[in-house]
Amino acid sequence: MHKQENKVGSFQWLLLISVFVVATCGLIYELVAGTLASYLLGDSVTQFSTIIGTYLFAMGIGSYLSRFLKSNLLGWFISIELMVGMVGGFSAGILFILFEQVIYFRVILYTLVVLTGTLVGLELPLLMRILKDRIEFSDLVSRIFTFDYIGALFASLLFPLLFIPYLGLLRTSFFFGFLNVVVAWIVAYRFRNEIRRYSQLKWSAIVCLLLLAAGFILSEKLTAIAESLTYPDKVVYARSSPYQRIVLTRSAMDWRLFLNGNLQFSSADEYRYHEALVHPGLAQMKEPKHVLVLGGGDGMAVREILKYTSIETITLVDLDKVMTDLFQSNTALMKLNEHALRSPKVRVINTDAFVWIREHQKTFDFIVVDFPDPSNYSLGKLYTMSFYRELYRILAPQGCMVIQSTSPYVAKKSFWIIDSTLRQAGFLTTPYHCYVPSFGEWGFVLGYKEGLSQQFNFPKDLRFVNGETVTQMESFPPDMRVAESPYNTLNNQVLVNTFEKEWADYTR
């Protein structure tokens, strides 16, 4: 008799624990969907509100549908739990991969929410019916709902505090799917004598577990697949070098190069950027012979420089060998830079520009400085007075140099800090800017020691720069000017701090 009671006790506790797990998992799936939707579609209030509403409504549907299940309730309960585990567990992964299909995205999203909600909604009524003959009804209702709500609290606290920070969305949902299935299996095993087709359920559980475990392990691969989806066009090349993530995309219109997710050029309009970078300075030089390019591993600036026949040597210093190799070996890309990096006049050096320049003695007639924007302290060092002083030292007396100087419209303080830093380092400067459709308004600063000739000898085949454009480029409307600028040094890094703030304000 005692033994019998014990058996009933463990029977109901197991089922109640599974209520707890189902409730936890259910809420987690709901939160995953809400988080995903607010990440992807923005407006988190709306997203969370509609997802929670839909989810609760779907639970209602589930509860209603439960009446149509007449027999083998325990078997159904376990099967539904397996399904919840699978649908919920894979929901984040599915949404993750499909989110590029914006048009259908909401459909997929709400379908998954409705499906999960319905399945979870089926479970409680089923469970109550399973237990109704074994436990006093008032006890039953009290226990089931207690466990249900504790599970909800558990999930809602752990989700933001533990799971998202440590596991991430994808792994969290796989993890709970896994948990769901494990509980289903345990219940099935415990009641293997009372349900039909135990072995079928067992094998389904094993398959589910394997799939979910694989999903968990392959989450990182999934993020990689998803990365390719963050780019609007087809990713044709992606590689991480020790310094950056290089991604190349291609559409019917153009090729695009992204470094760490930032657009470096679009083949459709890069000629504007690179012509503006090179020619206003170089075309004023008499018989330039030796040119230095810092950064610019794509070879586009070199392509422009090679248009001057007097050029004897071009030294390209770029930190990233992966970049320069790519643009020296890939046929499509070499077509873009017109095999510039393979020219016998070009010498490519893969090293840190600051370290290299401090040890370099020979002077150059023209210097192109084409670094990424000063978005971190490492890059910020390449925009300091110390660095510009080193440049001053290796610039020929009649020489000239040009610096890509971010957008004078978006980051106008930053732009003028670069100008003021160059002046502080001893340069005379001419700031200018032009419009590059894929970038927006973009700025450059010319630095020189003795004044420039103002006589332009442009190469013949330029598409953008001529005498007239140069005049236009040198004029700054009031919304791109500032009164006074500090200068950037290694010990103040004022540029990085300013730049960060300006772009953050702009993209907010």
Place this chain on the structure above:
Amino acid sequence: MISRRKFVKHSMQAAAGSSLLLSALQSCKQPAAYPATLVGPNARLGHMLRSGKFEEPSEGSNADVLIIGGGIAGLSAARYLKKYTDNFILLELGDETGGNAIAGSNAITAYPWGAHYLPLPGNNDPELIAFLREANVITGYANSLPVYNEYHLCFDPKERLYINNFWQEGITPREGVPEKDRHEIERFLALMHDYKDQRGSDGREAFAIPVALSSQDKKYIALDAISMEQFLAQNGFTSPYLRWYVNYCCADDFGSSLTDTSAWAGIHYFASRKGKAANASSDTVLTWPEGNYWLVKQLRKDLEKYIKTNTLVYAVDATNSGVTVLYFDAAANKTKKITAQAAVLATPQYVNQRLLNPNLKRTLDYSAFQYAPWMVANITLDASLDERKGEKLCWDNVIYGSDSLGYVNATHQQIGFHNSHTVITYYKPLPGRDVKKLREQAYRSTIEDWKNIALQDLRKPHRQIENHIKQFDAWVWGHGMIKPVPGFITGETRAQTSMAIQDKIYFAHSDMSGISIFEEAFYQGHIAIRKILERNLLKV
């Protein structure tokens, strides 16, 4: 479009976070294996001084001046002396000169084993300014202010404090600190700032570097009679945030704590640094990957041929004609003798006690010299540290509430692209009144003990630090820094220390200043030589 990209970024960070968690779980199972060694100092030769019996020297030589000890004071003495004579020798016990400012290096970077920065110096010691010009640390002058070499000024971002689960910029506690405490901190700093500008009735600066040039005004001298803790209490400073901060500052400069630092010394920390620069704010410091070892290299640039390392001096005596010094040359494995017109003992007093012939009757209360023991760890990392919110990795990184000084990033002054591989130098003074016991305890501690102490502290801001450690080395400084306990700086004993013996044996060490900083050691070094020159002991 942007929100989607952001989303992927977030998810990737989350994925990265999860893999960290997994690796953390793995590391719980099997402790990470990386080499850990107790590096120095090489105490073998030093211990011979206590225990060893030495044979009568078989060889002898002579010199105008003999300098014993190749720390900053000894090197400064040698640098100054070289302007007047070529006939001198510097004997150094260790493998190389540098004293507390020595450094190590590996494939990633050089890193300090001790002193690692120099605040912008004021104008009190023209010789120091001259040296900095020679070393091209000062490159010129603008508006009559020195222009410092930008590569040597600490790069931005300089320092941060981990407090309330957040890295705030700067070290004075601020983030999440109640308003009342913030006001108290401000009031304290304002008071310290007042002291900075004050002068005594004798017209001297209230608090100067070198200490020797500070005012003797009773008003200030009285502050040496009480502890920094008493000073805080007397002035109504009770904020725990402030107390932690001032305690940290005492540890930073003296290796001591609020209770065993004199108020005079405690205030000196805040009120003595008056250096200005044409091209940097006055709270900037000069620093190098290898710390002050960079300055050591500059100091000894033209001194190599005068320096003999691995030499243990075991007896110093004055004779009618000059000074006799006996030493053991470890390389030659024999004892030798040098006679000189004069000797400079650029060694701490606890060593002098054993070197000087007792008949010389130097009546000095050696027990008044207390030295704080230290542990310094250099930790090589093969990946960027996992970070909490707030300011990014700085040069100096301090943990609120900890009794360590936090850590310094050795690659901070590298101009090249930031590499995730770096070495961080962790500083841990061992505060307490019974220095002898602390020292014995420190010598007994194993590398595992030090590892546990350092990592327990560092795990607070960097939970995953152990997954990135490639190497952990520690160095125990038994006599790390002279402690300016109450009464020491203005006391009789310290005043007697600089008195030469029979005009032949001179002394130069930062413990004579009561404050163990580069400026004091440098000052003591060239002042000792100046005294010798004044006595016309050189045949110049």
